[in-house]
Amino acid sequence: MSVAWQLWLQLFRRTPMLVLLANLLRLAAAYCAARWLLGDEEFVIFAATLFGLAIWMWHTGLGYQLRSLCLPESFLLPNFRRRLLEYGAIDVAMWVALPMIVAAIGGAPHLLLVTGGLLVIAGTGLLMGSNPRTSAYIWPFFIVLGWVPSFANTLFKQSLRSPLTPWLLLAVTALLLRFSIAPLLRIEDRETEASPLESTSLGRTQTRGAPGEPRRLGLFGKRITALYERLAERALQRALAAYRRKPSFQRRTILVRRLLLPNDNPQAIMLRIALVGTIVCFYFVAVMHRQQFNPVIVGAYAIMLSITRFPQLNVGMVRMRPNMADLYLTLAPQTRAEYQQTLSDALLILVPISLLTALVYTALGAVLVHAPDPWRMLFVATIVSLATSLAALALHLIGPEGTVGRTIVNLVVVFGTMAVYWGGYWLVGEAGYALGGGVLALVALGFGAGVWFAAQREYVSRAPRFDAPIM
Structure with a gap:
C-alpha cells in the first residue's frame, strides 16, 4: 500500500x-x-x-x-x-x-x-x-x-x-x-535529444514532463523527423558558409537563428505547413458534415493554430539555458545587452512565420468550407495574426516560467485573440475595409507593436541566464 x-x-x-x-x-x-x-x-x-x-x-x-x-x-x-x-x-x-x-x-x-x-x-x-x-x-x-x-x-x-x-x-x-x-x-536505447525549439508539429501533444523521458515516435514520425534534421543541417551549413564568405550583422543573425530555430528554414516551414494542412483538410471535411457550422470560425481556428508555437518558445528557452553559454562565448558580445538584442532579433522571425501559417490555413479552410466572404476573413486574419504574434512573442519571451503562470498567459492570449478576431470581422463588415480595417489595424497593431517594443526593452535590460532549470 x-x-x-x-x-x-x-x-x-x-x-x-x-x-x-x-x-x-x-x-x-x-x-x-x-x-x-x-x-x-x-x-x-x-x-x-x-x-x-x-x-x-x-x-x-x-x-x-x-x-x-x-x-x-x-x-x-x-x-x-x-x-x-x-x-x-x-x-x-x-x-x-x-x-x-x-x-x-x-x-x-x-x-x-x-x-x-x-x-x-x-x-x-x-x-x-x-x-x-x-x-x-x-x-x-x-x-x-x-x-x-x-x-x-x-x-x-x-x-x-x-x-x-x-x-x-x-x-x-x-x-x-x-x-x-x-x-x-519496453526498455529501449534513448534517442538523441532534440532541440526544445524544434517545432516539427510531430508529437506536439507529447511534451516530455521529465528529463530524459524518451520520445516515442512511430515509423512515419521517425521518417519525417529525419527529413527535418537533414533540412536543418543543410540550412545551417548554408548560413555558416555565407557568413564565412562575407561576415555581416544580418548573416550573423541568420546563423544564430539557424542554431536556435533549426526547423524554421523555408523548406522545413513548407513541410510543416503541408503536414498540418493535410490534417486540417481532414478536419474540415469531417466538420462540413454537420448542419450547424459557421465558416467564419475558420480564420479564428487558423490563428489559434499559428500561435501555438509561442508557449513552446517560453519552455524551450528555459530548457536551453545551459547550452546558451556556448553561444554567448562564441558570439563574444561587447555587452550583455548586445547579446540579448541578438537573441530577440533572431526570435523575431517567428512573427512573419506565424503570419504566413495563419494566412495559409485560413485560405485553405475558406476553400474547403466554401466561405461566403473569404477576402474579409483573410484581411481580418492578417491584421489579427500579426498583432497577436507580436503580443504572444513578447509575453512568452519575458513572461512567467512556471506552469501555472505560463498557462494563464496562454489562455489570455488565446481568448483575447478570439475576441479581437470576431470583433474585427464584425467591424469590417459594418464599416467597410477602409474605415473598419483602419480602426482594427490601429488598435490591434498598435497594441501588438507596443507590447513587443516594451518587452524587447525589458528583455535586453535583463542579464543573460545560463543556470539549468529546476525540474
Whole structure:
C-alpha cells in the first residue's frame, strides 16, 4: 500500500488540478448515486455521466504519469513491474469494482455492459495520457459515427441486446491497454535529444514532463523527423558558409537563428505547413458534415493554430539555458545587452512565420468550407495574426516560467485573440475595409507593436541566464 500511496502522491504532484477535478466529479457522482438509491430515478443519468467523465480524466492523468515513470532506470528498482500491477489492481477496485457494487445494490440493469463500458473509458483515458500518438486513431471513429447518427443509435440499441457485447468491450479494453502500456514497458536505447525549439508539429501533444523521458515516435514520425534534421543541417551549413564568405550583422543573425530555430528554414516551414494542412483538410471535411457550422470560425481556428508555437518558445528557452553559454562565448558580445538584442532579433522571425501559417490555413479552410466572404476573413486574419504574434512573442519571451503562470498567459492570449478576431470581422463588415480595417489595424497593431517594443526593452535590460532549470 505504501508504494500505491507514493504513486498516488506523484500523480497529485504532477497534475494536481486534474486529480482535484476528477475527485470532485466522483463526489458529485456519489451524491447523485445516493439520491438514486433513495428513489430519485432521474439522478441515475447524472451519476453515470459524471462518473464516466471522472474516470476518463483520472486515467488520462495516470497515463501521463506513467510516461515519466516508466524510464529505463526505473526498471532497475526491485519488483517494479509487480508494483505497477498491484497499483493497477487497486485502481480497478476503486474505479470499477466499487461503483459496480453500488449499481448492483440499486438494481441497475445491464451490469456487465456498464462494467465493460467503464473499462473502455478507463483504457481510453490511459491511452490518451500515455501514448497520445496512438490515441489520435480514436477520434476518427467518433467522427464517422457523427456522420451517421441514425446508424450509431441503431448500433447502440442492438449492442444492449447482444450477449457478445460485454466480451467485445473486454477485447477493446485489452487492445487499449496493449497500445498504452506495452510501449512503456519496453526498455529501449534513448534517442538523441532534440532541440526544445524544434517545432516539427510531430508529437506536439507529447511534451516530455521529465528529463530524459524518451520520445516515442512511430515509423512515419521517425521518417519525417529525419527529413527535418537533414533540412536543418543543410540550412545551417548554408548560413555558416555565407557568413564565412562575407561576415555581416544580418548573416550573423541568420546563423544564430539557424542554431536556435533549426526547423524554421523555408523548406522545413513548407513541410510543416503541408503536414498540418493535410490534417486540417481532414478536419474540415469531417466538420462540413454537420448542419450547424459557421465558416467564419475558420480564420479564428487558423490563428489559434499559428500561435501555438509561442508557449513552446517560453519552455524551450528555459530548457536551453545551459547550452546558451556556448553561444554567448562564441558570439563574444561587447555587452550583455548586445547579446540579448541578438537573441530577440533572431526570435523575431517567428512573427512573419506565424503570419504566413495563419494566412495559409485560413485560405485553405475558406476553400474547403466554401466561405461566403473569404477576402474579409483573410484581411481580418492578417491584421489579427500579426498583432497577436507580436503580443504572444513578447509575453512568452519575458513572461512567467512556471506552469501555472505560463498557462494563464496562454489562455489570455488565446481568448483575447478570439475576441479581437470576431470583433474585427464584425467591424469590417459594418464599416467597410477602409474605415473598419483602419480602426482594427490601429488598435490591434498598435497594441501588438507596443507590447513587443516594451518587452524587447525589458528583455535586453535583463542579464543573460545560463543556470539549468529546476525540474
